[in-house]
Amino acid sequence: MQKVQPTDVEKEVTPIDLIVSKSDKDGNITYANPVFMKISGYTQGELLDKPHSVLRHPDMPKVIFKYLWDTLHAGNDVVAYVKNLCKDGSYYWVLATVKTAKNPDGSFRNYMSTRRSITENVKSIISQIYAEFLKIERENGFEASQKAFDEFLAKNNISDAESFNSFMQKLK
DSSP, rough: OOOOOOOSOOOOOOOOOOOEEEETTTTTTEEOOHHHHHHHHHHHHHHHBOOOOOOTTTTTTHHHHHHHHHHHHHHEEEEEEEEOTTTTTTTEEEEEEEEEEEETTTTTEEEEEEEOOOOOOHHHHHHHHHHHHHHHHOOOOOHHHHHHHHHHEEEETOOSSSHHHHHHOOOO
């Protein structure tokens, strides 16, 4: 897939839009609903068997995705704000809820992600928080960004996945 050049154009995700995808253990997309394809600008053929990271906007700090994957691998659900990159270089913000689906025998089936619109106020708050982590990451490396993220969690009394998810959901 060709590298996409980001633009300053934001695509609207409306309150009735529900973006849904499923992925395998490695984060490769195995299902994308029509809303996902419409907003991202990708066809089903362009998305299936590709990593979710094809949508990663360069404004997203790596530490957020590390937290997401570490939390999922530990068996917990994750709720987080994400800025995604569309095929045409535009972007969209969403509140993503990622859950692990299991087979009846308890084995891993897939990850399922649902994404919804967010308010302008939340965009303003979360983009400032993420910009701080990204600035640290670019100037001092990932380890410094991880340290800043850990300090942010401690400052906000976030000690586990449940309190992280609650913090994210309470932003208005």
